[in-house]
Structures are given as C-alpha cells and as structure tokens.
Amino acid sequence: MNEFVFTSVPHIETLYPAAAFGALQPVVKNAGLHMTLNDINLYLKQTAPTEVFDEITDWSMFAKNTLSDVANDWLLKAYTDCIDVSKSGWLGISVFSFVVTRATERLLRWLKTVNHKYTVILGGNGCMSVLADYDELEFGIWCLNNKLCDHVVFGEGEQALLELLSGNTDYPGIDNTNFKQIQNLDQLDYPDYSGIDWTQYHDPRIMITGSRGCVRHCTFCDIALSWPKFSYRSAEKLVDEVKMMVHEHGMTKFEFTDSLINGSVKNFDRFNELLIEAKSKDPALEPVTYMGQFICRSKQTMPESTYELMHYAGCNQITVGIESFSERVRYHMKKKFSDNDVDYHFAQCARWAIPNVLLMIVGYPTETQADHEANVRAMHKYKLYSDMGVIFMVRWGFTMNIFEGSPISAMKQELGLIEIDQGSADSVFNWISTKNPDLDLRERIRRRLELHTLGVELGYAMPNSKKELTTLLELAHSYTGPKLIEASSAC
C-alpha cells in the first residue's frame, strides 16, 4: 500500500491546484508513499456543461438543496472516472471548507456502493464544520459515526497525517477534534508541487502559507475552529520558499493562503524588504508578484511605509473584508477599524497602486436601514477608487448566512436570531432577528439588489453577478419567512 491518491471535490477554485496538495506531498513522501492528484472538481469543470457545473456549485454552497438528475449523473460519472477502484492505497479527500461537504458525502456514499480497497481519509477545515445537514455534528465526526470513511484528520494535517500514515492513530486530531495546533510553522517542509500539470489550470499560481489563524475574532467567521491561535512563518523562510518555487517551477505568481497577510505587520514588512532585496540580486525574481487576504488597519499600526514596501515587493492584489461601510455594523462584527481607517487604507492603496477586492456582507443581523444607507453612500464616495482600479472589484455575496460554529451562532439569544425552517440547509440564509425585525430574507435581498443596481450604475466591477443573482433567485423561491411569522402570530 504505497500509493496515496489526493482528491478534491466541488466546490473549490479551479483556476489553480489546491494548496493542500503541495503542503501534504512532502508528508506523504516522508512516509515512503507516492502521491498522485485526481482532481474531481477540475474534471467536472473541464467536462461538464457550464450550467451543470454551476448547479453543482450552488448545491455545494447550500444555495440549492437538490440536484437535478443530470447534475447527479455528472457527479457520479466524475467519481467513477477519477477514482480507479481497481487500485489500492490511501485515498485522501480534501474537505477544504463546508462548501465541500455535500460532494464529499456523495463521494463517500458512492464508495460504499463499489468494491474498493482504499483506506479513506478526510482532512481539511470542512471536517470541523457543523451543519444542519449533518445532525449539527462536526462533518468529520458525522462521517465517522456513519462509517463513511476510515479516518478523519482534524486541524492541520502535516504532523497528524504523518503519524496516521505511520500507523499511529492515537495522535491528537486523528478521529477526534482534540487536535494540536502546530506552534512552529517554520519547522514544516516547503510545499512540493511536483507531479502537477500546470497546463490544466487557467490561472496557475503557487499557493504559499505565511500564517495560520487570525488576529481578529470576527463574529461571522469560523476560522478559529481550525486555528485557535495566530501563528506565522519567518519572513526569511517565506522568501526562501519563493526563490525555490521560481527556480523549480518557473512560477512567478504567488497567492497567500493566509486569512491575512498583515497579521504581524513587523513580519510582513520584513518579508517585503527581503523580497525587494532578493529581486535586486536575482533577475529571475524580478517578475514575482503576490496577492493575499489583508485586514484594514489604522495609520498607527500600518504606516505608509508598509504600503510602499508592498508596492516594490510586487503585491498586485489584496482581498479585504470591509464587510460593511457602516462603522456601527463593523463594530458589532469586531472588525476593529473605523471609517477613517477605511479612508486611509484606500488612499494608501491609491498612492501605491494596490488593487483591492472588497468582500462585503449584506444584511448582518444588526444592520438597519441607516446602516444600509451607509453602504449606498460609500458606493458614491469611493467611485473614483473604483474607476482607477484601486477598488478592483466588489463581492456582495449571497446575503448574511449563519453557520453553527461561527461566533455569531453563539449570539442567537442576544440577537434574537430565529432560523426559518430550522434544521434545513436553507435556514443558514433564511433567518430573522427579533431585535431587528425588519431584516428578514426579503429585506436582505432587497438591499442586495439595490446595491447591485447602484454598483452597475456607478461602474463598479462586480464579477459573478449573474451567478450570484441566480442563486438569490433560488433563495427567493424557497423563501418561507412570512409563513413562519404568520404561524407564530397565530399562536
């Protein structure tokens, strides 16, 4: 049993290979095994009709509860074509996040129907996701309870997987959620992307990890479930890895997997300084660019010199969770930055030509009409930043959803949150707040449409609008809010 088959299922990005493959290949090799990539997700993207792939994506993202027969057939065909059941070894399924759980469950159920000799392992953040579909249990635990897989690696995989492949099933995080977070990321091997066929990906890039966890504890985010503590790699190691990847793969485009690249501003500055220095010494590094997720900070904690270093080091895009242009809403979210900080951030990004992808949440439980109007005003206020590409794009998303495990799910009493159709997958989107009763799904979608229409009028780039609106239409069709409210009133 010296084969390890790594597979990804919908829905994850198909522009580039999964970071987990590169991170885990050294571990698998250290265990004396050979690793291959069977990317079911990519296979579907490349072979299934667009509308089928989109349907599977929506279903994976809990925006749609059922699959048509056609989509179901495609999913099963992908499993059959990608997993060679005549072989034996380890089959590692990457459960990147909760949006991978449904396709993973289908794959595991399909595996039960065929005669195979694989030892099936699940790993990834999605194993910790607690969802109504899975009896409000962690997905990995639910799979174990239902005997759908042999093992689940909870938390980070690098050490636990090596233990598991070496026969030690008692290591923390193997088949239990008491995982041990890796304290020193510098001790990990550099990722190994050998065996990847880069030509299969539309926008190939090297994924690089600078840190894990986050320095914030935003109410809507469940990242702390996987990485309770923020830890980061030394700038020296990071730049060394960049050099190695450029020279081994000829790749100069890098994307950080971090929840935020500026969690430690000091280390981030050091990384940029070292990369600038390395570029000045080695022409092969000159075209290196990087992108990553970023938090908005105050001028005191992030001076102009940080933005300047980013510019010269090759930062060509950051993704920033502004979430709301209402300071009041952000305060409740625990985002910890002010309207002045947003102004400062955009001004610096303009001065140093750093494009921003803005992640927004429409209809946060405390969002009032006045807060919504703050979003509307900001769209007008920041139009020139959009025109000049500083706001490269805005992602308004599908409206606020509430998942178990995120801090806000523990605030249900405080916020008076009631899920409509409790226990169904739709309830993550379809909820009301007794403390903010005007904000039902209908009102959230109304606000979302208003921002979409205004964004189009003002020329903002809002990619995937068609897909997002189609998903909102699905949600609209399943809207049951008034029924429940009427029923409650009747009682």
Add this chain to the structure above:
Amino acid sequence: MKYRVEVFHKDLVGYKKFVAGKLLSEGSCNGCMTLSFDCQPVTNSVWFEPWGIVPQIRVNNFLVDPGLAGIDLFDHKFDIVLDKDFFTRYRQQDLHYRQQSIDVDDAYIYDSVIGVGNLHKHLVDNIKEVMQIE
C-alpha cells in the same frame, strides 16, 4: 481644476516642465518632485534628469499605470494630457485591457471575471417579482 503630478525615482535630480511646448519651470530635486498642471486638452511634458530612468508618476494621489494613463514615456521625458476626461479615459483603458487579458469574447467569462455594467435586469426583475419587492 488643477492636476497634481508627482514624479519620483531614487535617482531623480532635475526636471523641466513644459505645457504645449512652452517651458514653464525647471529645477533640481532629490528623488521626488510635485508639479501642478491646469486641466486643459494640451500635451504636457516633463523632462527629467538623469536620462534613462523610469520614474513613477502619481496624478492626484493615484499612482498611475503609464499605459492606461496614455503617458508617452521617453528616455528623457514623458508626455501626458490632463484634460477633464483623464480619469474617464483611464477607466476605459483599464476595462479594455482587462477584457484583452481574458482573451475571449464570451459573455459568461466577462461576467465571471470582469463584471462591469451587467445589470442582468431579467434576473433582478424576476427576484423582485418572486419576493414581491417594489
């Protein structure tokens, strides 16, 4: 309306400012200079010393891409037109090159990668109808 143009490069030591071919000012600097230009449809030229450097240019606090800004960059100077449509042209060029970068004329890919100007009115109207939104 005036435009504020910053020019910077670590080796920059001198400049000359021309508007419509007429020399208006010149001087020395230490890596950075800031010049003011009236908003008008004429060619402004900034000569720099030493020759051969590639200075970076900010217009009204935006570090601009010379290609998108319509800047003609030579080894000793650059030319720029700063009329009332400067930012509009910049935007149009940006979108033009974004479209070129995806290298396909496909509505689906345009929507998924660029997504400017797509109201999708039928979807918006459909959602409003289903949810009875005014």
